[in-house]
Amino acid sequence: MADPQLLSSVRTLVGRQYGRVYAWDAVNAPMIRQWCEIMGVDNPLYTDAAYAADGPHGGLVAPPAMLQVWTMEGLHANNYPPGSTDQNPYEVLKLIEEYGYASVVAVNSELSFTRPVYLGERLYYTTRLESVGDEKTTGLGTGFFVTLVMSHFVEKPEGDEPVGELLFRVFKFRPASARTAAQAPIENEPAKAKRPLPGVSDDTRFFWEGCAEGKLLIQRCSACATLRHPPAPVCTHCHSFEWDSVQASGRGSLYSFVVMHYPEVAPFDHPNPIGLIELEEGVRLIAGLTGVQRDGLRIGQQLQVEFQTFDEQLALPLFRPVGE
Amino acid sequence: MTNLSISGRAAIVGLGATEFSKNSGRTELRLALEATLEALRDAGIDPSEVEGFSSYSVDKVPEYEIARLLGCKDVKFFSQVPHGGGAACAPVMHAAMAVATGVAKVVVVYRAMNERSWYRFGSGSYGFASTPIFENVNYGWYMPHGFHTPAAWVGMFAQRYMHTYGATSEDFGRVAVAARDFAASNPKAFFHGKPITLQEHQASRWICEPLHLLDCCQESDGAVAMVITSAERARDLRQTPVTIKAGSQGITSGQQSMTSFYRDDITGLPEMGVVARELYRQSGLGPQDLQTAVIYDHFTPFVLPQLEEFGFVRRGEAKEFIREGHHARGGKLPINTHGGQLGEAYIHGMNGIAEAVRQVRGTAVNQVADVANVLVTAGTGVPTSGLILGTA
Numbered sequence: 082m083a084d085p086q087l088l089s090s091v092r093t094l095v096g097r098q099y100g101r102v103y104a105w106d107a108v109n110a111p112m113i114r115q116w117c118e119i120m121g122v123d124n125p126l127y128t129d130a131a132y133a134a135d136g137p138h139g140g141l142v143a144p145p146a147m148l149q150v151w152t153m154e155g156l157h158a159n160n161y162p163p164g165s166t167d168q169n170p171y172e173v174l175k176l177i178e179e180y181g182y183a184s185v186v187a188v189n190s191e192l193s194f195t196r197p198v199y200l201g202e203r204l205y206y207t208t209r210l211e212s213v214g215d216e217k218t219t220g221l222g223t224g225f226f227v228t229l230v231m232s233h234f235v236e237k238p239e240g241d242e243p244v245g246e247l248l249f250r251v252f253k254f255r256p257a258s259a260r261t262a263a264q265a266p267i268e269n270e271p272a273k274a275k276r277p278l279p280g281v282s283d284d285t286r287f288f289w290e291g292c293a294e295g296k297l298l299i300q301r302c303s304a305c306a307t308l309r310h311p312p313a314p315v316c317t318h319c320h321s322f323e324w325d326s327v328q329a330s331g332r333g334s335l336y337s338f339v340v341m342h343y344p345e346v347a348p349f350d351h352p353n354p355i356g357l358i359e360l361e362e363g364v365r366l367i368a369g370l371t372g373v374q375r376d377g378l379r380i381g382q383q384l385q386v387e388f389q390t391f392d393e394q395l396a397l398p399l400f401r402p403v404g405e
Numbered sequence: 406m407t408n409l410s411i412s413g414r415a416a417i418v419g420l421g422a423t424e425f426s427k428n429s430g431r432t433e434l435r436l437a438l439e440a441t442l443e444a445l446r447d448a449g450i451d452p453s454e455v456e457g458f459s460s461y462s463v464d465k466v467p468e469y470e471i472a473r474l475l476g477c478k479d480v481k482f483f484s485q486v487p488h489g490g491g492a493a494c495a496p497v498m499h500a501a502m503a504v505a506t507g508v509a510k511v512v513v514v515y516r517a518m519n520e521r522s523w524y525r526f527g528s529g530s531y532g533f534a535s536t537p538i539f540e541n542v543n544y545g546w547y548m549p550h551g552f553h554t555p556a557a558w559v560g561m562f563a564q565r566y567m568h569t570y571g572a573t574s575e576d577f578g579r580v581a582v583a584a585r586d587f588a589a590s591n592p593k594a595f596f597h598g599k600p601i602t603l604q605e606h607q608a609s610r611w612i613c614e615p616l617h618l619l620d621c622c623q624e625s626d627g628a629v630a631m632v633i634t635s636a637e638r639a640r641d642l643r644q645t646p647v648t649i650k651a652g653s654q655g656i657t658s659g660q661q662s663m664t665s666f667y668r669d670d671i672t673g674l675p676e677m678g679v680v681a682r683e684l685y686r687q688s689g690l691g692p693q694d695l696q697t698a699v700i701y702d703h704f705t706p707f708v709l710p711q712l713e714e715f716g717f718v719r720r721g722e723a724k725e726f727i728r729e730g731h732h733a734r735g736g737k738l739p740i741n742t743h744g745g746q747l748g749e750a751y752i753h754g755m756n757g758i759a760e761a762v763r764q765v766r767g768t769a770v771n772q773v774a775d776v777a778n779v780l781v782t783a784g785t786g787v788p789t790s791g792l793i794l795g796t797a
Contacts (some may be wrong), residue, residue: 397549
């Protein structure tokens, strides 16, 4: 659960506008030419003045995707042109971090453009903290999606004109491996969560040893040849204690399935599709499904076993759909 | 000739409960004592008279501590029935057996838990280890795949049931909507005043496909207790006696705990079929004799095959029964009139038995007219149990 104090502090920041960050230089042909060279852009509208004069804009324009470039700080960190704000639009991330959400990953960067930007124009942008989502858990961990919007303008005596926006979203989170340690203090970095190991008994060891060798083994009664899974010390049919095993073909069909969404428990991926598989030899077993499309599961579809080793210690049978 | 049946030999004569919440703010022991003392007051029986106790796993309040705090001196019968919610009805059956055989004259049945605030059954983390005791070996087929929640285990049966009989997620939703409708008019229910629509059910997030959030019961803190004594004595006590007409537990072929996936057919609940046949045999009653029922609803999908196992409908036809609203307010067989575990609280089924007691007494908040007999079922997918309670 997120700390109520954190949620309250974050809420007061949402919607806040941060001051201007100015461009060092006006939009200019040398920077455009260098950017196009580096990015491999050969559109003459950006670099050939004669060609551009007859084009839709009546002259050279900057590539739209350069929008952010004009207002970058340059080689030295936090070296912004005079007049730029000293406010930190990322203060919310520092705030969240203080509550143990140490990691960050950028998840969206979306540019939208209002109009072309012309040679000689001078840009600045302002930042708005657009939103901070509810605490969410993803495969990475538990934390908050933080969305900032940078609105870019060109200065004009008659009123500044908007030229484009950058939506920038990050996920500020506590990594999944830390989360599973329940209330353990963050400074005691817990080990990465591993898949739980099965209890292995004299009645079932053959199965797991088979998995380690890439074989799907089914227990078979030595007296009456009845196959059984899960394995047991005695035959349910004739009560003989004698048994051996046979290797299954690994082909089967999907008898039933679920797709697990919640709770998200490390180290499993979510959604987590799980099948009840009826092997062609006639017995059923539970296993994870792999290579399945969302909404692509249907009872009766054909599957083939494959083996995957987790955490360098646990070989598990997984089933993948195959063509029919 | 000696009457060897337990039918009609014992009665529930006292009922007590705490409030139901998400955080009781007090110990389970205290909750158990609050409910037990209220049940004894309700019955008009002095705590020192209690001679037996029964609860079920995983109740962590030991009967000896309750006995000590009550001041009991001659406790001759105690049991704790295994299999969690599947056991819910069994303590009443055990109490009736103890009373009918004269081992104990007064028995307290209780269930106390801070299942929401102290621990949660649906967490997916249960501390299973790799030592080869049966439980670890058995759950070893599931835990390594992350197949580790009751919702997931139930979902596996539900998906096959839907495929076989054409039941839909909306049919499951109709179970939830009816329960929440009853809860909405039950001031003791957590979801009092909060009905839901079928659209809201369908829009609720996935917990484990095919189960939406609103297919899953709540998790709750609270306690329920009741007092059982002989039918003879019940006639002289202050409350309308609620006769225990039948009680049974059930295990059948291919039985596992939540994971009976290896039976030829997994669309039924054959262990509940065992319970149904035994309840009808003991009581001499049939489905037509039951005016209302408390059908265990930890997850909506298992309500359907229970209606089938008890013969209210034919196999695979529960969906039609539910689409016609027979399970809902005003229907042919209103079920879970307290709001069920979906709407009132999840006290592991014991609050459902309490509702059956109130229906027989005629004091339920959503009272069904002319109740003579009520069916109560316990948790499904596990070794289970059931009761028929009725008027004397």
